[in-house]
Amino acid sequence: MTRVLVVDDEPQVTHALSRALSRQGYDVLVAADGERAVDLAATSEPHMMIVDLSLPGLNGLEVIKRVRTWSQCPILVLSGVTQELAKVQALDAGADDYLQKPFGLDELHARLRALERRAAPAEETSGRHDFEGLQVNLVARTVEVGGAEARLTPTEWRLLEELVTHPEQLLTHRWLLQRVWDSSHGDETRDALRAHVRSLRAKIGDDAHAPRFIRTESGAGYRWVGVARTAETVLPDWGGSVTGEQDAAELAGVGTRELVHELNNALTAMRMAVQLMRMSDGEVTEDSAAMRASVLERLDGLAWRISVVAVALESRVGDRRGDDVGSDPGR
Amino acid sequence: MALILVGEDDLDVTELLLILLEDAGHETVHVDNGEAAVEAYARSRPDLVLLDVAMPGALDGLEVTRRLRVLEGAGDRGRVPVMLLTARALEEDRRSGLAAGADAYLVKPFEIDEMLQTIDSLLA
Numbered sequence: 001m002t003r004v005l006v007v008d009d010e011p012q013v014t015h016a017l018s019r020a021l022s023r024q025g026y027d028v029l030v031a032a033d034g035e036r037a038v039d040l041a042a043t044s045e046p047h048m049m050i051v052d053l054s055l056p057g058l059n060g061l062e063v064i065k066r067v068r069t070w071s072q073c074p075i076l077v078l079s080g081v082t083q084e085l086a087k088v089q090a091l092d093a094g095a096d097d098y099l100q101k102p103f104g105l106d107e108l109h110a111r112l113r114a115l116e117r118r119a120a121p122a123e124e125t126s127g128r129h130d131f132e133g134l135q136v137n138l139v140a141r142t143v144e145v146g147g148a149e150a151r152l153t154p155t156e157w158r159l160l161e162e163l164v165t166h167p168e169q170l171l172t173h174r175w176l177l178q179r180v181w182d183s184s185h186g187d188e189t190r191d192a193l194r195a196h197v198r199s200l201r202a203k204i205g206d207d208a209h210a211p212r213f214i215r216t217e218s219g220a221g222y223r224w225v226g227v228a229r230t231a232e233t234v235l236p237d238w239g240g241s242v243t244g245e246q247d248a249a250e251l252a253g254v255g256t257r258e259l260v261h262e263l264n265n266a267l268t269a270m271r272m273a274v275q276l277m278r279m280s281d282g283e284v285t286e287d288s289a290a291m292r293a294s295v296l297e298r299l300d301g302l303a304w305r306i307s308v309v310a311v312a313l314e315s316r317v318g319d320r321r322g323d324d325v326g327s328d329p330g331r
Numbered sequence: 332m333a334l335i336l337v338g339e340d341d342l343d344v345t346e347l348l349l350i351l352l353e354d355a356g357h358e359t360v361h362v363d364n365g366e367a368a369v370e371a372y373a374r375s376r377p378d379l380v381l382l383d384v385a386m387p388g389a390l391d392g393l394e395v396t397r398r399l400r401v402l403e404g405a406g407d408r409g410r411v412p413v414m415l416l417t418a419r420a421l422e423e424d425r426r427s428g429l430a431a432g433a434d435a436y437l438v439k440p441f442e443i444d445e446m447l448q449t450i451d452s453l454l455a
Binding site: 117260261264265266267268269270271272273275276279291295298301302305 | 341343350351354385389416418441442443444
């Protein structure tokens with residue numbers, strides 16, 4: 001059971017949070033002041049902490065700083081509207097996210113789930129990050145936008161790298177400046193950060209007013225909001241009726257590697273189908289006839305599936321050749 | 332005859348794979364994602380696990396393999412052979428598959444005879 005330490009000095013808040021979190025299956029501990037919070041964090045080793053910034057005695061910021069000296073447990077900060085600076089300081093001190101009071105319980109639960117996911121990330125072995133219309137490969141250092149390769153400057157790369165490897169996390173200006181430029185911050189470099197974010201957005205086809213990837217958190221920093229795709233969500237439903245053109249169009253935003261994977265799956269299934277036909281060759285039972293009919297139908301569907309993927313891949317080969325001609329000064 | 336846990340999310344591959352395995356005299360349990368694979372492993376105690384590397388969800392075939400090895404270490408069961416199926420043909424991918432604890436690694440599209448022979452040798 002996930003253990004959450006709630007740190008707040010208002011009994012109504014801790015009472016409401018305890019009830020709501022317990023109902024969601026969390027094991028809840030409560031601390032009403034900063035000293036008690038640090039003690040409990042050390043002795044009960046919570047999996048997550050929710051910390052109000054305004055606390056009697058040791059304040060929320062100090063609690064976070066102390067806890068961060070030994071623990072990496074996710075910390076969600078609760079703050080009032082008037083505490084913009086304190087909020088930024090808390091994030092810089094090591095908090096992972098913040099919620100502004102008053103907040104809805106649904107949002108609180110969603111933030112906690114996001115923190116839990118980040119605390120136990122699936123191991124990324126290939127460096128690949130796939131989003132709708134955008135594929136980033138951090139190992140090969142390639143970015144594909146709608147199937148076409150985008151060229152980034154080294155600074156834009158470092159920025160993108162930090163953003164995609166910290167999904168849903170608020171990255172403060174100061175944190176990004178330190179990570180991307182390895183420098184202390186000032187007004188001038190903060191402006192530079194904004195300029196690089198603007199040009200990165202343009203290259204990956206993002207819109208600051210309706211962000212699909214990079215959301216501006218006013219006065220605080222940026223958050224990567226790109227929705228990671230899985231094989232389930234990106235590929236057409238091959239089981240339904242296939243219309244060819246529609247399927248090819250749906251594949252426009254799918255990464256090339258994903259398409260090759262798709263092709264290999266279809267080829268694997270095809271080989272198995274052929275093997276099954278061979279094995280049942282000469283058998284005259286009703287069962288084997290029904291099996292052959294079912295496998296034949298599937299073979300037909302697989303051939304169609306392969307041809308649609310081949311069309312999608314072929315159009316990319318055409319694009320790539322066009323790029324080569326354009327970039328070769330000798331031609 | 333063996334009980335084989337199949338973790339594969341592609342519908343066509345799954346259906347044909349299950350027919351082939353059952354035709355070869357094996358019983359099968361099928362799941363289409365990594366989390367379900369770990370659960371099914373604990374529940375059904377298969378003799379062999381066949382996993383697609385690229386399954387949807389938080390756990391891919393490599394991570395499932397790692398978790399199965401941890402579960403084995405904590406329990407009283409012997410080592411269950413794991414075979415990975417993948418569309419990744421790179422040598423580094425093969426190495427990471429074996430490093431995760433897999434016993435065999437087949438690249439799609441593979442030869443069916445090769446798959447059946449590998450299963451036989453892992454079960455021997």
